[in-house]
Amino acid sequence: MDKQLQDKLLELFTGKLSRQVQLYLDTCSRCGVCSDTCHVYASMPIPKYTPAYRAEVVRRIFKKYFKAQGKLLPVLGEAKILDETALDELKEAAYSCTGCRRCMVYCPFGIDTQQIMSIAKLLLIGANSEPEILTMLADMSISKGESIEESKERFIEGLKRLETDVIDKWKIKAGKTPIPTDAQNADILYVALAGAHSIVPAAAIFNAAGENWSLSFFEAVNFGAFVGDPAKTKLISDRIVNEAKRLKVKEVSICECGTAFRVMKHLSGPQPFKVSSLTEVHARYLREGRIKLDQSKFDLPVTYHDPCQMARNAGVIDDPRFILQHLTDDFREMAPDPKYNWCCGGGGGLVALGEETLDFRMKSARVKADQVKKTGAKILATACENCHTQLSDLNDHYKMNVEVKFLSSMVADALVH
Amino acid sequence: MDTIYTLILVPMVYLAFFVFFAGIIWRITALIRKPKLPTTLKIYPEKKPAILWALTDTFFLPGVRRNNPVLWFFLMVFHLCLLLLFIGHLELVWDLPMFQMIPHEIFLGNGFLGIILSVSLLFFLFRRFISPTKDLSVPEDYFVLILLFLTVIFGSEMDWARRWYAYEEMGPAEYRAYLQTLLAFKPDIGDVNISGHSFMLVLHVFFGNLFLMVFPFSNLMHSIFAIPLNKLRRG
Numbered sequence: 332m333d334k335q336l337q338d339k340l341l342e343l344f345t346g347k348l349s350r351q352v353q354l355y356l357d358t359c360s361r362c363g364v365c366s367d368t369c370h371v372y373a374s375m376p377i378p379k380y381t382p383a384y385r386a387e388v389v390r391r392i393f394k395k396y397f398k399a400q401g402k403l404l405p406v407l408g409e410a411k412i413l414d415e416t417a418l419d420e421l422k423e424a425a426y427s428c429t430g431c432r433r434c435m436v437y438c439p440f441g442i443d444t445q446q447i448m449s450i451a452k453l454l455l456i457g458a459n460s461e462p463e464i465l466t467m468l469a470d471m472s473i474s475k476g477e478s479i480e481e482s483k484e485r486f487i488e489g490l491k492r493l494e495t496d497v498i499d500k501w502k503i504k505a506g507k508t509p510i511p512t513d514a515q516n517a518d519i520l521y522v523a524l525a526g527a528h529s530i531v532p533a534a535a536i537f538n539a540a541g542e543n544w545s546l547s548f549f550e551a552v553n554f555g556a557f558v559g560d561p562a563k564t565k566l567i568s569d570r571i572v573n574e575a576k577r578l579k580v581k582e583v584s585i586c587e588c589g590t591a592f593r594v595m596k597h598l599s600g601p602q603p604f605k606v607s608s609l610t611e612v613h614a615r616y617l618r619e620g621r622i623k624l625d626q627s628k629f630d631l632p633v634t635y636h637d638p639c640q641m642a643r644n645a646g647v648i649d650d651p652r653f654i655l656q657h658l659t660d661d662f663r664e665m666a667p668d669p670k671y672n673w674c675c676g677g678g679g680g681l682v683a684l685g686e687e688t689l690d691f692r693m694k695s696a697r698v699k700a701d702q703v704k705k706t707g708a709k710i711l712a713t714a715c716e717n718c719h720t721q722l723s724d725l726n727d728h729y730k731m732n733v734e735v736k737f738l739s740s741m742v743a744d745a746l747v748h
Numbered sequence: 749m750d751t752i753y754t755l756i757l758v759p760m761v762y763l764a765f766f767v768f769f770a771g772i773i774w775r776i777t778a779l780i781r782k783p784k785l786p787t788t789l790k791i792y793p794e795k796k797p798a799i800l801w802a803l804t805d806t807f808f809l810p811g812v813r814r815n816n817p818v819l820w821f822f823l824m825v826f827h828l829c830l831l832l833l834f835i836g837h838l839e840l841v842w843d844l845p846m847f848q849m850i851p852h853e854i855f856l857g858n859g860f861l862g863i864i865l866s867v868s869l870l871f872f873l874f875r876r877f878i879s880p881t882k883d884l885s886v887p888e889d890y891f892v893l894i895l896l897f898l899t900v901i902f903g904s905e906m907d908w909a910r911r912w913y914a915y916e917e918m919g920p921a922e923y924r925a926y927l928q929t930l931l932a933f934k935p936d937i938g939d940v941n942i943s944g945h946s947f948m949l950v951l952h953v954f955f956g957n958l959f960l961m962v963f964p965f966s967n968l969m970h971s972i973f974a975i976p977l978n979k980l981r982r983g
């Protein structure tokens with residue numbers, strides 16, 4: 332690696348050294364407690380898949396260039412030069428971690444491996460070694476934000492084709508728009524994903540609740556966050572923030588996408604509007620009696636997979652359970668419970684990388700499949716696009732014999748007048 | 749020999765304490781000068797008050813207990829003994845009536861705590877020979893454990909060694925006299941180098957000095973960073 336590139340990467344590294352991240356890098360007793368708390372290592376016991384090993388890949392470079400110990404006595408901490416092999420290791424480490432932060436729950440110091448891996452991801456971007464698809468997808472989202480006026484019409488046309496599906500689920504008064512867009516002063520701006528499954532059920536439920544809502548022109552998914560590019564992450568979420576400000580909405584509700592929700596709610600600073608997940612909104616409607624559900628709609632045992640970025644990392648834990656109480660008499664909690672729940676194995680951009688990561692995703696999530704099977708449930712509900720895709724793949728691969736469903740679509744199907 | 753003893757017992761002690769405190773202050777300043785991330789990194793479900801839960805996490809290690817009860821047991825015992833021995837060392841310098849509820853001359857169990865510490869340290873050391881901890885460990889981790897082991901062994905068995913020689917010749921009173929001259933910056937090693945078991949004291953102090961000097965530059969800083977880190981997790 333030439334000196335110029337190395338300097339550039341070290342500069343990127345320096346930019347990542349906030350007080351918190353430096354604390355994480357400064358502390359690790361390599362006690363190994365975190366090892367089998369990672370679904371990857373628990374499913375495939377190879378040392379490089381332990382959280383601390385992953386973190387050490389970054390930490391060794393940190394020691395080499397930022398620590399007195401690493402400069403004077405590199406052998407002590409096995410400080411390491413940043414070169415091509417280091418890049419390979421960084422890639423392996425970062426893209427075998429889903430950023431679920433389960434290890435952080437067990438670590439005596441609460442070391443956040445996801446934060447440390449975000450350094451690895453940024454260095455990879457700096458060296459043009461990140462998975463290209465993710466950057467491409469991120470760039471597409473950004474350019475869509477820049478040229479929204481041109482694509483608006485096509486988008487609205489597309490929505491027209493979904494209207495009958497929405498009305499099929501919930502009849503609205505004549506003259507009302509089933510899927511409103513660009514509604515000034517709406518109470519809720521709903522940010523969906525590209526795809527009918529993310530728009531139709533949600534729209535039906537908003538209409539059933541008599542909500543004054545508007546659909547965002549943008550997709551919620553943040554590929555910038557997956558690839559670990561802070562600038563792109565911000566550009567992508569800013570599109571939504573600006574739309575919300577322009578329409579003067581009170582609340583922005585993020586669809587079933589864990590990362591998009593966490594980025595908007597917890598990782599992009601205070602906003603002039605309330606941020607909630609679609610699940611929270613649905614629970615609120617139920618609590619306020621704005622919608623009613625038919626509890627006999629699903630007569631099979633149901634279990635719920637907590638998306639890591641929604642539950643452990645963003646606090647949406649009780650609401651999905653509250654909703655499920657209204658959907659079934661036979662809800663089966665997974666063990667261990669939400670705080671310790673196993674990651675599905677699809678986060679951190681792995682699902683977005685598709686076939687390329689399929690084999691790894693299946694092998695690394697054996698513990699998840701076992702956990703689901705143990706519940707004996709026949710319906711596996713979840714509230715995250717990534718999790719849904721990954722769980723469906725697991726279902727095929729491990730013959731889990733369940734039907735994987737979005738929580739929102741279950742709510743929409745069980746709506747009663 | 750006398751010169752070496754004196755070097756270890758006086759200038760090296762001063763140097764060690766200087767490096768220890770200066771190093772820690774340097775490490776903490778380096779941290780505080782870094783910009784703070786404005787976002788939260790906490791884990792849910794949250795419990796209030798966060799600081800109390802962060803302290804509980806720091807001192808009782810619930811995550812470790814859940815994951816590895818045997819390790820948890822040794823970690824708890826080890827850190828507790830360390831705390832008691834720290835108090836014991838304070839007692840060597842000052843009278844702490846609070847801790848004299850059970851009157852004692854040689855502090856706390858006549859070396860018994862040291863044995864427990866040594867056993868725990870050996871446990872920590874040997875678990876580093878087994879995968880995956882083996883693959884995680886770096887030389888620093890072994891080095892620190894061995895250093896601590898040596899410090900503890902010579903310190904805790906000092907009284908046992910004393911029995912082999914003239915028992916009354918050198919004991920806590922002499923240690924105290926020596927330590928107080930150090931504290932007053934009028935160093936005088938007095939009678940601590942005359943007995944046959946002085947070598948135990950000198951080795952204890954020697955390894956202790958090394959330990960103090962290594963402390964700020966090693967993962968031992970976890971003892972200081974544990975509370976802020978746990979606070980981060982609790983939000």
Ligand code: SF4
Pocket residue numbers: 358359360361362363364365366382383437438439440441442
């Ligand atoms: S549990 Fe924490 S301190 Fe122990 S090895 Fe893992 S990250 Fe390091």
Ligand code: SF4
Pocket residue numbers: 368369370371381382385427428429430431432433434435444445674
């Ligand atoms: S964040 Fe999740 S995937 Fe990454 S190391 Fe920790 S437990 Fe493993």
